[in-house]
Each structure stands twice: as C-alpha cells, then as structure tokens.
Amino acid sequence: MAPRPIRVLLADDHVLVRAGIRSLLDAMAQVEVVGEAGSGEEALALAAQLRPDVVVMDIAMKGMNGLEATTRLRDQLPEVRVIVLSMYSSEEYVLQALRAGAAGYLVKDAATAELERTLRGVVNGETWLSPSISRQTVDGYARRMGADAEQDALTPRQLEVLRMIARGRSTKEIAYELNLSVKTVETHRAQIMERLAIRDVAGLVRYAIRTGLVAADM
Amino acid sequence: MAPRPIRVLLADDHVLVRAGIRSLLDAMAQVEVVGEAGSGEEALALAAQLRPDVVVMDIAMKGMNGLEATTRLRDQLPEVRVIVLSMYSSEEYVLQALRAGAAGYLVKDAATAELERTLRGVVNGETWLSPSISRQTVDGYARRMGADAEQDALTPRQLEVLRMIARGRSTKEIAYELNLSVKTVETHRAQIMERLAIRDVAGLVRYAIRTGLVAADM
DNA sequence: CCGGCCCATCGGGGATTCCCCGATGGCGCG
DNA sequence: CGCGCCATCGGGGAATCCCCGATGGGCCGG
Numbered sequence: 001m002a003p004r005p006i007r008v009l010l011a012d013d014h015v016l017v018r019a020g021i022r023s024l025l026d027a028m029a030q031v032e033v034v035g036e037a038g039s040g041e042e043a044l045a046l047a048a049q050l051r052p053d054v055v056v057m058d059i060a061m062k063g064m065n066g067l068e069a070t071t072r073l074r075d076q077l078p079e080v081r082v083i084v085l086s087m088y089s090s091e092e093y094v095l096q097a098l099r100a101g102a103a104g105y106l107v108k109d110a111a112t113a114e115l116e117r118t119l120r121g122v123v124n125g126e127t128w129l130s131p132s133i134s135r136q137t138v139d140g141y142a143r144r145m146g147a148d149a150e151q152d153a154l155t156p157r158q159l160e161v162l163r164m165i166a167r168g169r170s171t172k173e174i175a176y177e178l179n180l181s182v183k184t185v186e187t188h189r190a191q192i193m194e195r196l197a198i199r200d201v202a203g204l205v206r207y208a209i210r211t212g213l214v215a216a217d218m
Numbered sequence: 219m220a221p222r223p224i225r226v227l228l229a230d231d232h233v234l235v236r237a238g239i240r241s242l243l244d245a246m247a248q249v250e251v252v253g254e255a256g257s258g259e260e261a262l263a264l265a266a267q268l269r270p271d272v273v274v275m276d277i278a279m280k281g282m283n284g285l286e287a288t289t290r291l292r293d294q295l296p297e298v299r300v301i302v303l304s305m306y307s308s309e310e311y312v313l314q315a316l317r318a319g320a321a322g323y324l325v326k327d328a329a330t331a332e333l334e335r336t337l338r339g340v341v342n343g344e345t346w347l348s349p350s351i352s353r354q355t356v357d358g359y360a361r362r363m364g365a366d367a368e369q370d371a372l373t374p375r376q377l378e379v380l381r382m383i384a385r386g387r388s389t390k391e392i393a394y395e396l397n398l399s400v401k402t403v404e405t406h407r408a409q410i411m412e413r414l415a416i417r418d419v420a421g422l423v424r425y426a427i428r429t430g431l432v433a434a435d436m
Numbered sequence: 437c438c439g440g441c442c443c444a445t446c447g448g449g450g451a452t453t454c455c456c457c458g459a460t461g462g463c464g465c466g
Numbered sequence: 467c468g469c470g471c472c473a474t475c476g477g478g479g480a481a482t483c484c485c486c487g488a489t490g491g492g493c494c495g496g
Contacts, residue, residue, distance in 0.1 A: 014305065014326035016333060020238020023245065038327075087232065088434060108232035109256075115234060155472065168420035171453070183475050186454070191472095202386035205423040206434045216306060216427045216434075373443065389482070402445050404483070409443095 005032040006123050009050060011043035011069070012036075012058035012085070021056070021085075021115075028116050040064025040072075047073055047080055053123050059086045059097070060212035067100045067211065074101030081122045088210055094129065104128040154195060159213070161188040165201065166208030223250040224341050227268060229261035229287070230276035230303070239274070239303075239333075246334050258282025258290075265291055265298055271341050274333075277304045277315070278430035285318045285429065292319030299340045306428055312347065322346040372413060377431070379406040383419065384426030 008025055010033055012018040018036055025033050034050045037043035040057075041064050047055055055073060059066035070082045083104035084097040097105050103122040106115060107130040118128040154162065164174045171189070175182045189204075198204055208214045226243055228251055230236040236254055243251050252268050255261035258275075259282050265273055273291060277284035288300045301322035302315040315323050321340040324333060325348040336346040372380065382392045389407070393400045407422075416422055426432045 015329050016242075016303070016324070016326045017235050017238060019330045020235060020240075020242050022238075023241035024234075024238050027241065085234070106234070108234045111233050112237045157473065166420055166424075168418035168424075170418065180473090181475055182453085183477095184473070187474075190455075200386035200388065201419055202384055202423045205420045206384075206386075206427065206432075209424065209427055210434045214424075216424045375444065398444090399446055400482090401447060405445075408484075 005030045006054060006119060007032050007034045007050070007052045008119070009033075009035045009037065009043065009047055009052040009055045011038075011040070011055060011061070011066070013038050013061040014058075017058075024112050024115060025056075025119075028119070031116075031119065040066060040069030043069050044072055044076070047077055051077070052080060054081045054083060054119060056083045056085060056119075057102075059084055059093075060210065062212065062215070065212035067096055070097065070100040070102055083118055083122060083128075086210075093210060098127075106130050154192060158188055158192050158195070161185060162192050162204060162208055163213050165189060165192075166205045166214040223248045224272060224337060225250050225252045225268070225270045226337070227251075227253045227255065227261065227265055227270040227273045229255040229258070229273060229279070229284070231256050231279040232276075235276075242330050242333065243274075243337075246337070249334075249337065258284060258287030261287050262290055262294070265295055269295070270298060272299045272301060272337060274301045274303060274337075275320075277302055277311075278428065280430065280433070283430035285314055288315065288318040288320055301336055301340055301346075304428075311428060316345075324348050372410060376406055376410050376413070379403060380410050380422060380426055381431050383407060383410075384423045384432040 008031060010018055010022055010025065012021065015038070018038070022033050022036060025031050034052050035046045037046050039061055043055060043057060044064075055070075057066045057070060061069075066084060066086075070084060073080060073082060081103040082101060083106060084100075084102040085106050085108060086093065086097070087108050094105050104118045104127065106118055106128075110130050114130065121128040160178070161174060164177070169177070171182055171185050174180070175185045178185070192204065193199065196204070196207060198207060205214075209216050226249060228236055228240055228243065230239065233256070236256070240251050240254060243249050252270050253264045255264050257279055261273060261275060262282075273288075275284045275288060279287075282290075284302055284304075288302060291298060291300060299321040300319060301324060302318075302320040303324050303326060304311065304315070305326050312323050322336045322345065324336055324346075328348050332348065339346040378396070379392060382395070387395070389400055389403050392398070393403045396403070410422065411417065414422070414425060416425060423432075427434050
C-alpha cells in the first residue's frame with residue numbers, strides 16, 4: 001500500500017501560515033509536499049516544473065492572486081487539481097473559485113481532517129467544498145454553468161479603478177492620476193458595482209481585500 | 219537540560235491556520251502547546267485556567283479581537299507574555315499592539331525560525347518584533363511612552379459607528395438604526411478619522427478589517 | 437463641590453460628490 | 467456591417483461631506 005503519494009504544491013504568501021499547513025500536510029500518510037510558492041506567479045512556474053497532483057492555493061496573495069493563478073493553471077495544466085484556501089465563505093466567492101476551475105474550496109477555519117478529506121477527494125476527481133458552504137451554492141453553480149458560464153470578471157480598466165478606490169483615492173484623484181474625467185471614473189465605479197452587485201464603497205473595499213487586489217494595510 | 223518547557227497558549231480563529239502553527243510549535247524543543255483558543259474570550263478563559271508562559275495571539279479574530287484580548291490579558295495576568303500575530307506590518311498597528319502590552323509582534327509572512335526566536339526571546343523578558351518593522355517604530359514608541367502613553371482607542375459609540383461604516387451602511391442608515399441625527403453620525407465619523415489619522419472611508423474599512431472589527435466578507 | 441474635560445448629541449450652510457439619465461467613438465466578431 | 471462591449475464624457479438634481487459652532491451629561495481632581 002502507498003506506492004503513489006499525492007504530490008502537493010502549496011501556495012500561500014504568508015510564510016508562517018504556509019509552513020503551518022505544510023506541517024499538517026507532511027503529517028498525512030501518502031501525501032508529499034513537493035514545493036512551496038509564495039505568489040501566484042511562483043505557483044504557476046513551480047507547477048509547470050514539478051507537475052504536482054494537487055495545488056493547495058490561498059486566494060488572497062500579493063501580486064497575482066489565487067483565483068487568477070487557478071485560472072491560468074487550469075489553462076496550462078488541466079490535469080492539475082486545485083484546492084482553493086480562503087478566509088471567507090461568501091457564496092459569490094466560492095462560485096468564482098469554481099469557475100476558475102478549482103476542484104476544492106476550503107475555508108481557513110475548516111478542520112485539519114477536512115483538508116485531508118478534500119485532498120484525497122479531489123485526486124479522485126471529486127469536488128469538495130467546506131461544509132459551511134451551502135448545497136444551494138453548488139446547485140446554483142451547476143445550473144448556471146450550461147448557460148452563461150462566466151459573465152463576470154472585471155475589465156482591466158475596472159480593476160485599476162477598483163484598486164485605487166480600495167486604496168482610498170477619491171474620484172477626483174483617480175481621474176487625475178489616470179488622466180480621465182471625473183465622470184468617467186464615476187461610470188467605472190458604477191459599472192464595477194453593478195457587475196459585482198455591490199452597493200457601497202465599503203463593499204468594494206472589502207471585495208478588493210478578499211481578492212487580494214489590495215492589502216488591508218498600506 | 220530542558221526541565222521547563224515553554225508553555226504556550228495559541229489563539230487564532232482559523233482552525234487550519236491554528237493547527238498549522240501548532241504543528242510548528244510542537245516541533246520545537248522545550249515548547250509545549252497547552253491549549254488552543256478560537257476567540258479572544260476563549261483565550262482569556264483558557265489563560266486564566268492554564269497559566270501559560272506565552273500566548274500567541276492572532277489580531278484579527280471574530281468577536282473580541284486580539285488587541286482587546288491582549289489588553290485584558292495583561293490586565294488580569296500581567297506575568298503572561300503575549301506575542302501578537304498579524305497579517306500586516308503597518309506601524310500604527312504595531313504601536314497599538316505594543317500599547318496593548320504585547321511582548322512580541324510577528325507578521326504572518328515571517329519565517330518559522332523567527333517565531334521560535336521570538337518565543338524564546340519573550341520568555342526571557344525581551345521584546346521581539348518582525349524584522350520588517352523599522353527600528354524607528356520602536357524608538358518612536360519608547361519616546362512616546364513617557365508622555366501620553368495611550369491616547370487613542372475609540373469610544374464604544376465610535377466603534378459601533380465604525381463597524382457599521384465598514385459594513386457599508388450609509389450615514390443615513392446608521393443614523394436611523396442608532397436613532398441619531400445624520401449630523402451626529404457625521405461627527406462620529408469625522409472624529410474616528412481624526413483619532414485614527416485616516417482620511418477616507420476606504421481607509422476606515424481597511425482598518426476595521428485589520429482589527430477584525432468586521433470581516434471582509436458579509 | 438465645582439470647574440474642566442471628554443463624550444455624545446445636533447444644526448447651518450457652502451462645497452463636493454453621487455446618481456440617473458443619455459451619448460459617442462473604437463474595436464472585435466460572426 | 468451591424469451588434470455588443472469597452473472606455474470615454476456631460477447635465478442636472480439629489481445626497482453627502484466638511485468646517486464652523488453649540489449643548490447637556492458624566493467623571494475626576496483640586
């Protein structure tokens with residue numbers, strides 16, 4: 001028994017958390033951590049080189065975030081399974097991860113046993129989500145997949161504006177820095193809010209932090 | 219050698235992260251994790267019961283956050299040392315931790331070795347900070363200590379208003395829900411911003427998330 | 437015990453921003 | 467080549483913000 005350990009690549013930009021989770025993974029039988037990445041870019045590079053069975057990926061990372069990295073990873077190496085780790089369990093967020101091609105979604109306050117179950121599940125082709133995520137979410141996802149698939153995702157310009165909003169720049173400042181009229185920036189903000197179904201600036205900031213677009217400090 | 223292991227209480231509301239860090243601590247010689255807490259309240263209760271040498275405390279926790287818990291802990295059990303764990307290294311934040319009575323401040327992207335050094339350092343009465351934190355920060359703190367000490371900290375009312383702002387409520391909504399005039403809420407907001415030296419709402423939201431006052435989701 | 441200080445509350449009024457409307461040029465794609 | 471999407475901009479009224487000042491209540495030290 002145990003001729004084939006599960007080869008895992010771990011991506012998280014917090015060294016301490018990464019080391020901690022690695023330590024959990026190391027303690028699991030037939031699980032081998034073959035590499036650690038501290039950013040989305042590094043995760044892509046290491047995955048291409050190491051060809052792990054599973055990538056355990058934190059969503060909120062500096063630089064390329066986990067969702068983007070997952071999308072590209074699934075694009076370049078479709079056989080690699082991705083388990084997304086997140087602090088949050090908001091439905092819209094889980095859906096994004098699933099659309100990006102994740103095979104598992106774990107909230108960080110999940111138990112260790114869950115991590116192991118998810119890990120073994122996804123290598124068998126199953127899709128595992130944290131129990132805190134309602135069944136409806138997944139059903140809704142499955143239902144929607146045939147129709148629109150991914151209609152969200154912000155345009156580059158919108159991302160740029162959102163980042164600046166979340167960093168506290170006023171509409172006027174953004175307009176000045178991007179050489180736009182205030183009106184244009186307002187339009188962008190309004191369309192970002194519409195796409196994300198967020199009603200207030202505070203929500204935009206929280207969204208930006210969730211996705212790692214900006215950090216909560218700075 | 220090794221008659222007295224360092225007795226550690228670990229407080230972090232994310233089970234997976236907590237388990238990970240515990241695993242790191244368990245691997246250290248003469249370190250014994252005597253308990254785990256998932257909230258500030260639990261940390262206080264367990265600390266009173268277990269009398270650990272050191273509490274390793276995450277800042278952003280649901281319910282009572284790490285800073286508040288640290289303050290109370292130092293109040294009730296002055297002999298217990300607290301190491302604050304945080305995602306962020308902003309200066310103002312470190313200062314808050316130090317004022318709350320923390321003996322160590324570690325950013326989560328610190329290395330494992332740093333955690334161990336900090337741990338052993340603080341039990342010897344030293345104060346350890348992540349290297350990413352500038353020397354100036356500490357000097358500035360030391361300089362200020364003799365004079366004002368802690369002049370910040372928001373009033374309960376201000377905390378309440380800040381929480382609602384970070385959750386995306388408009389000024390009008392807050393006024394309605396708290397049975398206040400819009401003007402009063404505006405005054406509170408302005409005073410919060412002044413106290414925290416934050417200029418924009420986005421900054422308030424980020425601050426609230428850093429301190430665990432609100433989560434980035436919901 | 438009282439004068440100061442902070443907290444919480446509220447208002448006026450002008451500047452600013454937001455929000456809902458509409459519009460245009462460019463560009464890719466079937 | 468029309469259709470849709472992206473990025474850009476404006477008008478105008480509503481809503482909000484920002485800087486002024488003010489009041490009453492509670493607590494604390496002289």
